[in-house]
Each structure stands twice: as C-alpha cells, then as structure tokens.
Amino acid sequence: MLPFLGAxxxxxxxxxxxxxxxxxxxxxxxxxxxxxxxxGPREIVITSGGTEALNLALKGAxxxxxxxxxxxxxTKVEHHAVLHSLQYLEKFGFEVVEIPVDRYGRVDPDDIExxxxxxxxxVVIGHANNExxxxxxxxxxxxxxxxxxPKGCLVLVDAVASAPYLKVDVTGLGADLVAIAGHKxxxxxxxxxxxxxxxxxxxxxxxxxxxxxxRRAGTEDVAAALGMAVALELAVAERxxxxxxLRKARDRLTAALVxxxxxESTGHPKDRLPGLVSVIVRDVDGASIVVKLDLEGxxxxxxxxxxxxxxxxxxxxxxxxxxxxxxxxxxxxxLGRTTTDEEVDQVVELVPxxxxxxxxxxxxxxxxxxxxxxxxxxxxxxxxxxxMVRS
Amino acid sequence: MSRPERILVAMxxxxxxxxxxxxxxxxxxxxxxxxxxxxxxxxxxxEFRKSCCSLDAAEDARRVAAQLDIPFxxxxxxxxxxxxxxxxxxxAYLEGTTPSPCVDCNTTVKFGALLGRARHLYECDAVATGHxxxxxxxxxxxxxxxxxxxxxxxxxxxxxxxRQGQLRDARFPLGDLTKPEVRAAARRHGLVTADKPESQGIxxxxxxxxxxxxxxxGGWQPEPGPVVxxxxxxxxxxxxxxxxxxxxxxxxxxxxxxxxxxxxVDPTTNxxxxxxxxxxxxxxxxxxxVSFVAEAPPAGPGGAFRAAVRIRHRAEPIPAxxxxxGDHAPPARGGRWLIETDSPVWAxxxxxxxxxYDGEICLGxxxxxxxxxxxxxxxxxxxxxxxxxxxxx
Numbered sequence: 001m002l003p004f005l006g007a008x009x010x011x012x013x014x015x016x017x018x019x020x021x022x023x024x025x026x027x028x029x030x031x032x033x034x035x036x037x038x039x040g041p042r043e044i045v046i047t048s049g050g051t052e053a054l055n056l057a058l059k060g061a062x063x064x065x066x067x068x069x070x071x072x073x074x075t076k077v078e079h080h081a082v083l084h085s086l087q088y089l090e091k092f093g094f095e096v097v098e099i100p101v102d103r104y105g106r107v108d109p110d111d112i113e114x115x116x117x118x119x120x121x122x123v124v125i126g127h128a129n130n131e132x133x134x135x136x137x138x139x140x141x142x143x144x145x146x147x148x149x150p151k152g153c154l155v156l157v158d159a160v161a162s163a164p165y166l167k168v169d170v171t172g173l174g175a176d177l178v179a180i181a182g183h184k185x186x187x188x189x190x191x192x193x194x195x196x197x198x199x200x201x202x203x204x205x206x207x208x209x210x211x212x213x214x215r216r217a218g219t220e221d222v223a224a225a226l227g228m229a230v231a232l233e234l235a236v237a238e239r240x241x242x243x244x245x246l247r248k249a250r251d252r253l254t255a256a257l258v259x260x261x262x263x264e265s266t267g268h269p270k271d272r273l274p275g276l277v278s279v280i281v282r283d284v285d286g287a288s289i290v291v292k293l294d295l296e297g298x299x300x301x302x303x304x305x306x307x308x309x310x311x312x313x314x315x316x317x318x319x320x321x322x323x324x325x326x327x328x329x330x331x332x333x334x335l336g337r338t339t340t341d342e343e344v345d346q347v348v349e350l351v352p353x354x355x356x357x358x359x360x361x362x363x364x365x366x367x368x369x370x371x372x373x374x375x376x377x378x379x380x381x382x383x384x385x386x387x388m389v390r391s
Numbered sequence: 392m393s394r395p396e397r398i399l400v401a402m403x404x405x406x407x408x409x410x411x412x413x414x415x416x417x418x419x420x421x422x423x424x425x426x427x428x429x430x431x432x433x434x435x436x437x438e439f440r441k442s443c444c445s446l447d448a449a450e451d452a453r454r455v456a457a458q459l460d461i462p463f464x465x466x467x468x469x470x471x472x473x474x475x476x477x478x479x480x481x482x483a484y485l486e487g488t489t490p491s492p493c494v495d496c497n498t499t500v501k502f503g504a505l506l507g508r509a510r511h512l513y514e515c516d517a518v519a520t521g522h523x524x525x526x527x528x529x530x531x532x533x534x535x536x537x538x539x540x541x542x543x544x545x546x547x548x549x550x551x552x553x554r555q556g557q558l559r560d561a562r563f564p565l566g567d568l569t570k571p572e573v574r575a576a577a578r579r580h581g582l583v584t585a586d587k588p589e590s591q592g593i594x595x596x597x598x599x600x601x602x603x604x605x606x607x608x609g610g611w612q613p614e615p616g617p618v619v620x621x622x623x624x625x626x627x628x629x630x631x632x633x634x635x636x637x638x639x640x641x642x643x644x645x646x647x648x649x650x651x652x653x654x655x656v657d658p659t660t661n662x663x664x665x666x667x668x669x670x671x672x673x674x675x676x677x678x679x680x681v682s683f684v685a686e687a688p689p690a691g692p693g694g695a696f697r698a699a700v701r702i703r704h705r706a707e708p709i710p711a712x713x714x715x716x717g718d719h720a721p722p723a724r725g726g727r728w729l730i731e732t733d734s735p736v737w738a739x740x741x742x743x744x745x746x747x748y749d750g751e752i753c754l755g756x757x758x759x760x761x762x763x764x765x766x767x768x769x770x771x772x773x774x775x776x777x778x779x780x781x782x783x784x
Contacts, residue, residue: 288512291464295423295514309428309449309465361511368507372499378725 001188001230004223012220013209022222029225033193036232037178038169045194045212046225050160050181051081053194056216057156057177058085058124060202062094065121068152071095073115074124075107075136076319082124082158083315095119104268105134105320113144120153127162127173131316131332132267133276135166142174154200160184160192164235164337165243165274176200180232182224186337187231191224235337242337246275249335249344253277256348257331260355266317266330275335280322281355286330289358296354298347301332396516397421398562399509401501402455402463404448407521409455409584410576411564415519416459417580423513424456424463427505429472429496430595445597454583464513468504475499477595481609484601487658488742489636491549491758492593497522498552502561510560517560522546524753525566526558534558536684536753541569548704551746551756552682554724602634616661618645621654621670632661638671638738652738672735676702677716678745678757679727686723689754693720698747698754702736708748709736728757 004025010018012026030041047053074082076098086096099111123145128135142155156177159168163180170178182191196202208217254277257263262282281289286302293300313327400412402424416422426449449465456463476495483490501520509515523539523546534555539545565573577585596604605611613631620626627645639653654666690696693715699708709732716727730745739759746756
C-alpha cells in the first residue's frame with residue numbers, strides 16, 4: 001500500500017508506465033478482494049467506504065429497477081447509511097417497508113416473505129447488526145426472496161460489521177449485492193467495496209470517467225484499495241481463530257457487566273458477532289460511562305459512532321422494544337483481532353467500579369437537580385403576592 | 392500559581408473559551424474540554440457564522456482541544472437548557488417582557504447542570520469559562536464576584552445570579568486580561584480560533600428573528616392589536632405585541648413627527664404604548680427574584696443599602712438606594728426589592744436583569760418587574776406600605 005502513497009503516484013487511467021503500474025495494483029486489489037469473498041475481480045466495485053458502497057447499491061438498484069416496481073424492503077435495525085438513503089429514495093416515489101425485529105434484533109423471514117409483492121425490486125438486510133451484534137438469518141431471507149419475489153428483485157447484504165468476524169461468501173449468502181468497508185477490517189479508512197453479482201444491473205451514481213466499469217466514476221485511491229485488500233486477507237486468514245478467542249473474551253466481559261445491578265445484555269445471546277459486547281445500564285446515560293471509561297483509557301461507545309451529541313436514543317434498541325429511557329443507557333465494547341486477553345482482564349476489573357461511579361454520579365445529579373428545583377420553587381413562592389400581603 | 396486543579400472548561404469554539412483552556416493548561420492544571428450541545432441549532436452547519444452553537448463551532452472547539460492535547464467531550468444538556476433557559480425565554484416574551492437568557496444559562500446550565508457533571512461525571516474540581524469576570528476568595532472562604540479588568544468586556548452583568556456554591560467552583564481565567572491580550576494569547580498558542588469574529592446575539596436564534604422563534608418554538612399565534620400614543624390615542628396597529636422591548640424605535644412603521652419609542656408592552660390587552668424619549672425615564676425600578684452573591688443583602692435582612700445599578704449589559708452603573716419592597720424583609724433569595732436611582736435611567740425593560748454593584752464588586756441582582764410607565768403606581772403602592780402586587784407589565 002505504502003509505495004502508492006509515494007513514488008508510485010501514477011493515475012491508473014494514464015497510458016504511461018506509472019499509470020500502468022498503478023492500474024496493475026488496482027487490478028490486483030480487485031482480484032484479492034474478490035477472492036476473499038468468493039467473487040470475481042469484475043464483480044468488485046471499489047468505493048470510498050461502506051457508506052458509499054451501500055448508497056451505490058441502494059440507489060443504483062432502485063433506479064435500475066424502477067421500470068419493474070418501486071417497493072423496497074428492509075428492517076428497522078439497519079445502519080443509517082441504509083435507512084437514510086432509503087428515506088431519500090422515498091422522496092422520489094419509492095415505497096420503503098421497514099420490517100420489525102424481535103427483542104434480540106432479529107427479523108423473521110416469514111415477515112419478509114409476507115411483505116413481498118409483485119412490485120418488489122430490492123430487499124436490504126444487514127448480515128450482523130453493528131450496535132448489538134445480532135446475526136440475521138440472511139441465507140433464509142434470500143431463499144424466501146428467490147421463491148416468492150418477482151424475478152429481478154435484488155438482495156443487498158450489508159456485511160460491513162460482519163466481514164471481519166463471520167464468513168462472507170457471496171455464493172453461500174446468495175446475495176446479488178454485498179457491501180464491506182476497509183476500516184472495520186483494521187484497514188484504511190476511506191476504502192470500501194461493493195460486490196455486484198455478474199449480470200446484475202445497477203445504475204452508477206456518479207458520472208465522469210469509465211472507472212469501475214462505469215459503476216463509479218472518479219480516479220481510484222490505489223493505496224486504499226490495496227490496503228483494504230490486504231486487511232481483508234489477514235482478517236480472513238485469522239478469522240476462525242480470532243472468532244474463537246473473541247467469543248471467550250466477549251462472554252467474560254459480558255458476564256462481568258451483567259453481574260452488576262441494573263445491567264442487562266442486549267442482542268442475541270448466542271447468534272451474535274464474536275467481539276461485540278452490548279449492554280444497557282439502567283438509570284444511567286451510556287455517554288457518561290463512555291466518558292468515565294475514556295478518562296481511564298478505555299475506548300467504549302454508546303450505540304453507533306456519533307459526533308454531534310444528539311440525545312436521540314438508538315433506533316436499533318427502540319426497534320427491539322426498549323423504551324427510550326432504557327435505550328439511553330446503551331453501552332458497547334468492540335473487541336477486535338488485536339485485543340489481548342490482558343486488555344480484557346483490565347476492563348473486566350475496571351468496569352464494575354466505573355459503572356458504579358457513573359450510577360452514583362447519575363443519582364447525585366438527580367438529587368441536585370431536585371434540590372435546585374425545590375430551591376427555585378421556594379424562591380418563586382417568596383416572590384408571590386401572597387407573601388407580601390397588606391398588613 | 393495556585394495548586395494544580397482538575398478543571399472542566401466549557402469550550403464554545405470561540406476565541407475566549409479557547410484561550411481560557413490554553414491558559415489553564417499552561418498554568419499546569421489538568422484540563423478537560425467540553426462542548427455543550429444545548430439545542431437543535433447544533434445540527435446545522437451554520438450559515439450564520441456568529442452563532443456559538445452550530446456544528447462548526449463544535450468542530451472548532453474540538454480542534455483547539457486537539458491542539459492543547461486535552462481530553463474533549465460533547466455533552467448533551469438539551470433538557471437542562473430547555474427547562475432552564477429556553478422555556479423561561481419564550482414565557483417572558485409571551486408575557487410581554489424581555490428575557491435575559493444568558494443570565495439563566497449561567498446560573499442553570501454552565502454553573503448548574505455543567506458544574507454538577509464536572510463534579511460527579513468528569514471528577515473535576517471546578518468549571519472554567521471564557522467569561523470576562525473575576526472571582527476573589529477571602530481568607531474565610533467567601534467568594535466575591537469582581538468586574539473584569541477589561542471594562543468594555545466585563546460580563547458580571549450576566550453572572551449576578553451565581554451564589555457561593557457556584558462561584559467557589561467557578562474559574563474565569565480571562566478576568567485580568569483585555570480582549571486584545573486574549574487575542575494575542577490565542578496567537579501565541581497558535582489556536583485556530585485566534586481570529587474568529589465575536590459571537591453575537593442569541594445562540595439558539597442564529598438568524599436573530601425572535602418573533603419567528605416565538606412562533607416556531609413557543610407556539611405563539613400573533614394577533615394584531617392597537618399601538619397607542621402616550622395620551623392613549625390609537626395611532627396604528629401592530630402584528631402581535633410579543634417581541635417588542637421598551638426603548639425600541641424601529642419596526643413599528645408609524646410616523647408621528649417627534650420620535651416615539653415603545654414605552655410599554657401589555658400582553659393582556661395586546662397593546663403597545665409609545666412615548667417620547669423623556670417619557671421612558673424613571674428613577675424607580677422594582678426587581679423580583681433578587682439573588683445576592685454573598686447569599687445575604689449587604690445591610691442585613693430588610694436593610695436599605697447603597698449600590699450602583701446597571702439595567703443593561705455595558706450600561707454605566709448608576710448610584711441608587713435599594714430598599715425592600717414592602718414591610719417585611721424579603722427572603723435572602725427570590726425577594727422583591729425597589730431600586731431608587733440618584734439620576735434617571737432610560738427604557739427600563741421588564742424581564743431584563745438589574746444588577747447591583749459596590750464599586751468593583753457585583754453584589755447580585757434580580758429581574759426588572761415593571762416599566763417606567765408604572766413608576767407612579769409603584770410609588771403609590773409603596774406609600775400604601777408595601778401593598779398588593781401590581782400587575783407585572
């Protein structure tokens with residue numbers, strides 16, 4: 001990857017030696033990414049990340065399928081890259097149906113089947129949920145779509161969260177479109193890929209040059225593409241061993257958490273990503289625990305990564321039936337390929353103290369808030385006319 | 392320098408709070424930066440560069456924190472802001488008065504909700520802000536609020552509501568600096584916000600359209616009503632009385648020869664009364680909800696005292712007598728007092744803060760209860776030994 005950030009500065013579309021070397025590297029990236037998920041090099045469109053891959057797939061499939069229908073099915077727990085793109089498509093007359101999930105965040109294939117109609121053109125489902133880790137019955141959903149949807153109805157699988165830990169084999173999944181992202185694989189940010197099964201027609205969403213077989217115009221980031229290819233290969237090579245190890249670590253950390261008062265695990269207990277610990281802490285704002293953990297040098301997260309401080313509770317947890325106030329107590333730890341057992345030991349030891357401190361802080365703040373309200377009330381009463389009656 | 396403390400700095404993304412954080416870090420304190428998300432303006436990438444509360448402002452604060460290599464968090468205090476600042480703001484305007492949202496924000500949000508989180512969540516000793524004000528602590532541990540060295544920037548007017556428990560844990564690193572010195576410090580530290588323009592206006596109304604905000608956020612349904620001159624003659628019609636402030640001259644679309652100003656806004660009759668410039672002068676101001684920084688009035692409960700009063704930010708303090716409004720001593724917090732100024736003050740706006748000073752020291756203050764137009768009633772009221780409450784205009 002590194003040479004393509006320096007001496008090998010060629011544009012893969014250029015006709016000279018530098019361009020040819022860049023083009024060869026880009027071809028290699030297509031081959032290696034494709035091979036890692038059971039696809040051919042021409043079935044891979046390299047994008048700037050998971051969000052772009054999903055946007056391209058959704059909008060490209062929707063517009064290409066418009067002549068046949070306008071109905072798009074998805075679930076209520078998809079990533080915002082999916083749900084917000086679909087909200088955008090709704091403005092253009094597409095009909096989006098969000099299928100509910102059970103309390104573990106799992107969709108029932110029967111519900112998908114029941115929602116299919118003659119006008120269905122696309123079904124979108126996440127392989128595993130990025131917030132609570134629940135794995136969806138994707139293969140079964142694909143079977144139902146093939147059996148009951150009109151020919152030409154495509155299936156898009158969002159494998160961004162699952163690719164590092166679960167087998168992503170496009171033949172096994174049976175999907176027409178599969179999105180993955182570099183950064184989730186510990187590869188470079190700003191790299192992603194969309195698998196488009198040979199013969200599947202989607203409309204490119206940005207126009208210009210002929211790059212990526214007209215499906216994504218624009219000069220390619222050769223270094224990022226290669227970096228992602230390598231990261232994906234490494235993840236695949238160590239995936240089973242990583243998953244075995246992380247499953248143990250995950251269960252250890254989850255056990256330490258749910259042993260505390262007011263803490264419950266969210267998502268499916270077994271059918272879940274091996275490295276994802278997700279819990280709800282009652283009566284505490286998850287963000288406050290994240291702050292306390294950060295001050296102790298531990299990186300955790302509330303639902304999904306968010307930078308604007310919005311107090312909106314996670315749409316995933318609310319779809320799973322958690323009331324808003326409980327959903328605000330969401331806390332998520334992601335364990336990865338490089339997470340060591342020692343690090344897990346440290347967190348297991350630290351977490352009870354930090355969660356307790358956050359609970360105490362929440363209680364103290366609630367008490368102070370009540371006291372301040374009472375003092376303001378007293379002051380307001382003092383200012384009322386009744387206290388200054390004519391003597 | 393004082394012993395090193397762990398201090399939470401409220402960073403707005405402006406130059407003042409950026410420098411406050413930089414100076415504390417330079418002095419060896421352990422500094423944690425926080426940007427408060429207070430309302431939905433935070434979701435906008437602001438076209439209104441003057442607002443301190445857009446997503447862009449949060450980005451600037453984040454950049455400065457990175458430059459200073461301090462931890463930085465975004466803290467959601469929307470609920471506290473809505474209850475403590477936004478809803479009193481809307482309520483005041485809908486009642487025909489002129490609110491002071493910055494006062495409420497300081498007492499209920501920055502040195503209220505934020506201070507609580509500083510103590511309990513961030514495990515900090517104090518909250519620092521980029522206010523121009525000074526805090527002094529005497530040997531017996533009592534904290535006093537003192538005007539800033541930069542007289543033009545002094546912000547004690549907005550901080551009068553702080554009490555001992557708040558002021559003790561407040562830090563104002565800019566109190567001894569002038570604005571040019573603050574800019575120089577920002578440049579010395581190479582802060583990205585060094586040349587950022589001043590924020591202005593009300594942070595949650597970035598376009599400055601208060602009446603539009605009253606409609607969208609306060610559910611205000613404006614109704615046309617009479618505009619009457621000082622003698623009661625109807626001279627025109629307004630499109631809804633809320634949002635007008637005594638002393639305001641523009642925006643009424645009425646020409647009467649001699650200049651006229653809004654002298655009174657009456658929401659019960661939906662009437663705006665005009666006056667000549669001199670009609671808006673008064674020497675008597677009633678204030679409600681009075682709070683003293685020392686937590687007791689200077690001359691003891693119920694005792695009259697001398698003070699200098701400011702009825703608006705940056706106004707020159709006017710010497711005055713301050714007396715209890717009524718026979719009984721007002722409570723130490725939340726009572727009503729009467730201010731009798733030695734020389735007239737102009738365009739006293741109900742709802743705005745009247746802040747009391749003893750020289751450099753801010754004693755406290757309250758919210759103005761009545762317009763200059765009511766001064767006569769008020770004087771009679773006082774003559775009748777403390778009397779019934781006169782309707783708040």
